[in-house]
Amino acid sequence: MLRRMGFCPKWITWMEGCLRSASISILVNGSPSAEFIPQKKLRQGDPLAAFLFNIVAEGLTGLMREALQKNQFKGLLVGRNWGEISILQYTDDTIFFGEAPMENVRAIKAMLRSFKMVSGLKINFAKNQFGAIGMPLQWTKNATTYLNCSLLSVPFTWIS
16 A cells, blocks of 8 residues: 555655564553563554554545546535535544445445455444435435444534
8 A cells, every 4th residue: 555655665664664563561560561562563552553544544545536437436516516525534534425326335335345355454333324315214224234334313423
């Protein structure tokens, strides 16, 4: 991913070095344990985590861009000039915007599956929500079942 985004080999090597050189020690009754190498290279709270996640999340944006180019997803037209919006990302949150045919729902699921396989990141579907404006409630419930997520109630609260 870093190569595809144009990062130079030296910078990529530095990032790999940061991830490979990590070791952890745990305090047990106030005394540090022996150091060990974590199985997962990034740890919660790691200063690099948010930065590297944003780079990886760019892959999801790329999948959306490709789906739009191939007419596999129809974004939402907004504004005076009818600009198309399809995805918004902020830190580790993503919002998809689009028309409401079931083909768009299937495209979202395909993109999320592809992203999971390519990035190795797990998608917590229990935290995901789906909503559709102007669609029958049964259609929306069918879409949430297909996506294995919960129904978004409107108005909603964004909890990150």
